[in-house]
Amino acid sequence: MAGRLDSVPNRRAIIDRRALSDSIAALEGDEAALRQQVVALLKAALEAGRAEIADRLTLNPSRGLEAASAQAFLVDQILRLTFDFTTQRLYRLGNPTAGERIALLGVGGYGRGEMAPYSDVDLMFLTPWKQTGWVEQVIESMLYTLWDLGLKVGHSSRSLDDMVRMAQNDLTVRTALLESRFIWGDQALNDEGIARFHREVVAGTDKAFVAAKLEERNERHRRMGDSRYVVEPNVKEGKGGLRDLHTLFWIGKYVHRVDSVAGLVDAGLLTREELHQFQRAENFLWAVRCHLHMVAGRAEERLTFDYQREIAERMSYANRPGKSAVERFMHYYFLQAKTVGDLTGLFLDHLDEQFARPGRRFTLAAIPRRPRKLNGFKLVRGRLALPSDDFLEQDPVRLIEMFALADKHGLELHPAAVRAARRDARLIDAKVRRDPRANALFLDVLTSPRDPETVLRWMNEAGVFGRFVPDFGRVVAQTQFDMYHHYTVDEHTIRAIGLLAQIDRGALKAEHPISTAIIRHIVSRRVLYVAVLLHDIAKGRGGDHSVLGAEIAQQLCPRLGLSPAETETVAWLVRHHLLMSATAFKRDLSDFKTILDFAEAVQSPERLKLLLVLTIVDIRAVGPGVWNSWKRQLLTDIFEGAEEVLRLGHKQTGRKERVEAKQRAVAEGLGWPDADFAALARRLPEAYWIAEPIDILEAxxxxxxxxxxxxxxxxxxxxxxxxxxxxxxxxxxxxxxxxxxxxxxxxxxxxxxxxxxxxxxxxxxxxxxxxxxxxxxxxxxxxxxxxxxxxxxxxxxxxxxxxxxxxxxxxxxxxxxxxxxxxxxxxxxxxxxxxxxxxxxxxxxxxxxxxxxxxxxxxxxxxxxxxxxxxxxxxxxxxxxxxxxxxxxxxxxxxxxxxxxxxxxxxxxxxxxxxx
Structure with missing residues (x-):
């Protein structure tokens, strides 16, 4: 990665090592005085260098990689000056022995030649054998100097044998050494260390390393929320962040010995276009990370709401009709995170191809049984593949059919097919969107009794979903700048469809018994699935997204093959998809007029059932911790109250019976004498018995x-x-x-x-x-x-x-x-x-x-x-x-x-x- 540092423009304006070296050479005094003067000189140089890098980033706010490389270059020069001062002025050796040699290596992110303003400086002091007294003095003195400069240093000191042994046993050490970079000191010792690392650690361990890094990545994703669409993402560690890009490069470097990201093209793991996407995403994420450190004034990696607005301004995003600057910034952020996810999927699929034995899979499960009818598609190692590169171009409807077949037969897609779909998604035009066969296939996927969430996410990541439903394409990576929603609009929608499918299958019966029961009696399943798809589709347009979404439903539903009656119901559900939650959570359900007004708006038992299920999946898909038993109770109360009105008319027929039923349940739980409980019941108004759940009534x-x-x-x-x-x-x-x-x-x-x-x-x-x-x-x-x-x-x-x-x-x-x-x-x-x-x-x-x-x-x-x-x-x-x-x-x-x-x-x- 030295080449990256060489590309930093006008490096001497950041720090002039020769001039500083001359200044240090001219200093005089005892050891303590010398150290104090050197720290003052280097601290001033470090602050001036950081200020210069910050000014450059302010002028060119999107040059993230340049800023990250400049930070690494600045630290390199500080380290070299510190090393030279320590070994030549403080602890100079006239005739060093073979054991009195040190190679100073950057490891981890610093070794890669990339640093954010407050990143740790990860160092390794490499020695030939066990440390001598002189080596210990040099290392200790250097560390004190670096700490005095205010640098946060992560360090290790190892002999060649120690380095090899620890890298063999510890994946973290091995990964850090994979990106080690010679900074200063004994070049020959560094070269010997690199040779031994590749010969004794890397050789023959490709598969084990790849498997371990993938498991490490999965665990990191689980820890960070397992979605690249969380609205306060971790730029470094989150899904779709820099660490995912680093993981790709580590694996490529380990397996194919490439020295740069561009080498992944020669290794066949990325195409030229995908390399460009990789570099664009990496540059953008580094820009965000550098701005984030500067705004926070510390090593902050989480892009929280309070930083998003300021960074959007620093990166020159402006307000547009219907979308604020911060929403435009986060929209682009999530598009880049999506790119990282797409590249990761393709990359891993290629690894699967390279490492798998014939008829087997490396990273994934066993090959499923072979389906009979694939309509011209074929199977390669159990995955749906294309018979020729122009197969989709011959009939663009196959872009939809491919995903429908994957859903129907429980298949995964071959990486070459995914790459072709992404390339050919542009072929989906108005003619394809009007094609009855394409719309029927899409509806099959949307309403699948199997796993529509996964297949729709594949369609979205390939760009097919947004091309086939352009209104959905407008909300892909659309952020919602608030503290309530945890995901982007497209991710929220796809998760809601997945939750609906789980309720439909009975998988959430314990959590949602009423929804699980009533969904069996809903007249049109596809009305419900289409309504969930469209409920937020008009977000980010500057008006009421419920009203605008209903208008979209009126246009889209006939195209998808829905009848006029189904279209009307979908449009009503989209228009009123917030009605039930707003009434339940913001109004007094013990006031019977609340129930009457709600029932009057809903008008039919069928709409009530549909609205309940839509409301539940909408709330649950907002994010973890949003759904709870209190909301379940309120929605149950309003559903039962409105159902009673719609079934029996505008009479308060069942209210008295419900109060009496609650009182009987409470009396049974208390075990009081009848007279005592009757006295309590007379003291409390009817509204109280309606409002409170039985456990609170008892308490x-x-x-x-x-x-x-x-x-x-x-x-x-x-x-x-x-x-x-x-x-x-x-x-x-x-x-x-x-x-x-x-x-x-x-x-x-x-x-x-x-x-x-x-x-x-x-x-x-x-x-x-x-x-x-x-x-x-x-x-x-x-x-x-x-x-x-x-x-x-x-x-x-x-x-x-x-x-x-x-x-x-x-x-x-x-x-x-x-x-x-x-x-x-x-x-x-x-x-x-x-x-x-x-x-x-x-x-x-x-x-x-x-x-x-x-x-x-x-x-x-x-x-x-x-x-x-x-x-x-x-x-x-x-x-x-x-x-x-x-x-x-x-x-x-x-x-x-x-x-x-x-x-x-x-x-x-x-x-x-x-x-x-």
Whole structure:
């Protein structure tokens, strides 16, 4: 990789080693004084060199490889100067013995000649035999000098025998040595080390090395999220990142002894075009990594939201209609990550061909049985292959048929077929898209009872999917710049289809019993699959993606062969695919009008079934940790309530029966005398029995019974089904109770993720809160639970100055602050017959709920229920309120005043104005 360093332009402007060497030679003094002066000189040179590289990257922000090579060149010169100073001035030997020789080698990334600004300097001090006293002095002195310079040094000192033995036994050492590069010292010793490494370590171990590196890569992917489309990617270690490119080169170098990436073409592992793609992706990823280090001021490898915006600006991305600069930057990032994934797949398939014995496979499973009808395609080692290079060109419909056959027979694709598909995808034109045979084959893949997720992902990576459905092509690698979505739009969609197929097969029955049961009774499976495909297809277009997506559905569904009735249903599902989750998570389901309004929008039991399954797979495909039992319960409640209305008409027929069924279940669980339970049931309103699940109803009943005549009783326990702590407050109801509890929970370090507020018939508040710590985990230690209860008790007893303590508590939300969210207050008097519904959208932050609740208290509102929903950085808090005498808020002046006060609370300016 020395050639890469040689290509760095105007290297002397980065660091002038000769001039520095002359300056060091002119220094005088004892050892300590000399060392101090040299460190000062080298530190100034290092800082000046880094500044020069940073300036160059600012002027040419996409030249990543040049910046990475320049960093390595700068460190090379610092190391050479340090080595010469140490061996010629501090520990000069007049007549060195054969054992008093040192070769200084760069290993790992530094050995490859690539460094980000804050990368580790990985060194190996190579000696012929066991270290002499002089060698130990030199190594120790050099390390102290490098540490004084502020460099983070990873080092080892080994004899030739040690090097060979450790490389034979340790894959990490072997990989690091594979890219070793001579920096300075004894050249002959370095050459001997290289010869022994290839002769005694590499020879005859190709297969073992490849297998080990592939397993290492798979484990790294599992650790990093196993997708190249996570929206906060790790540039170095993540799937589709630099490490994947490095792995390809390591394997090529180990197996074919190539010295550069270009050598992979001669080895037959990459074509010229693929080499160009490799180099373009590598250059871009290095540019991002260098900018990331500079912005973070440290060795940061994760491209988090708060860095994405700044790096997009540094790399000269600009806003465009419908897409911000940061979204355009991340879109290009994911296109490059996709390229890395495509190259990796082809590369590994070629290795498979090279290493496999006849009739066998090297990296993959055994060859499946041979299917009979392949319509002209053929099998090569159990993989679907082309009979000739122009086979797809003869009939471009075969580009779709190839994937349909792979799905139908459970086959994988031959690397040559994948390469041909990628090359010939451009042949998919309007004529092919209109072809009934092509559309039928595509629909077969989409609705496959086998594994549509895998085959659709293959189609996407080959570029065939986006060419056949151009609207889908527009969302390939389309990022969603928020903290809620974990994947790009295309990856989210394909994962959702995979989850749908699993529910369809009954594989998720334990997690989704209702969906698994009702999917068997859905009239048109393909309506559901097409709706999942299209639900986010219009994202990034600058309008409401649900409305625009419905328009796309109206055009695309007939082409795919769907009937007018099916087309209408798909369009409705796409238009309303957020309706069920928005209603379930942001509205009070115990208010029967909520169910009536939802049922009126859905209109038919069939749509309700379709919408439930679509909603579930959409939420689950957002990312890990987003789906939970609480959301399952809410969706079950709204489904059962709406099904009842749609089946029986707009009568509250089943509500009483449902309350009675819950009461019977709770009574059975408690085992109380009938009279005692009947007395409790009379105290609690019907809405309470509807709103709470049975386990919380039982816990509340025991709590109330234990409290007796106390005016305040607080319970806190871990609620594992929700991954949170359940906090129950039983207290004499009075205005301001809710905001005081919310503030106290924040002061105790908690975050409220759900709140359900109830008032008994005799004026006691029974409030249930689900609380997590700042890391999204429950409070589970006894001491923390006690602290939580004590904080609430102090707040309700006025033993603490709540506003002052909240003002003094810092509210750090750096990542959320990367997103511009204008607060919005929506007030609806039609959503409930009894309450005014207030919905506040704002950037999530600690104590937001307290601020909003305090705003409602100041406005003389009574909160009857609160529903807290968080979508990454965005909080949507909904309150069902009345005035102090239990009436809706209808006065325009009062509504306007309420809106203003809540906007100030959401913005965080209410406290400032009060202080002023």
């Amino acid at each position: 509340n009943a025991r709590h109330v019974a234990a409290a007796g005549d106390q005016q305040l009783s607080i319970a806190a326990s871990v609620y594992p089904e929700r991954g949170a702590t359940l906090v129950t407050v039983y207290a004499s109801d009075h205005p301001g109770l809710f905001y005081r509890i919310a503030g106290a929970i924040h002061l105790a370090g908690g975050s409220i993720i759900d709140a359900r507020i109830h008032t008994t018939q005799d004026g006691m508040a029974l409030d249930n809160f689900l609380v997590q710590d700042p890391f999204g985990r429950p409070f589970d230690e006894a001491s923390r639970l006690e602290r939580l209860k004590a904080a609430i008790e102090d707040a309700l007893a006025n033993r603490t100055r709540l506003p002052e303590r909240l003002a003094a508590k810092p509210l750090p939300r750096v990542r959320a602050e990367a997103f511009p969210i204008a607060p919005n207050v929506l007030i609806d008097n039609r959503a409930s017959n009894r309450f005014t519904v207030v919905e506040v959208n704002a950037r999530d932050r600690p104590a937001l709920l307290h601020a909003l609740a305090y705003g409602l208290f100041q406005s003389k509102m009574t909160i009857h229920s609160a529903h807290i929903a968080t979508y990454g950085e965005r909080a949507v808090d909904t309150f069902y309120v009345t005035d102090l005498i239990g009436a809706k808020i209808t006065s325009p002046a009062r509504l306007k005043s309420l809106e203003k006060r809540l906007l100030e609370a959401a913005e965080g300016t209410a406290g400032e104005k009060a202080a002023a």
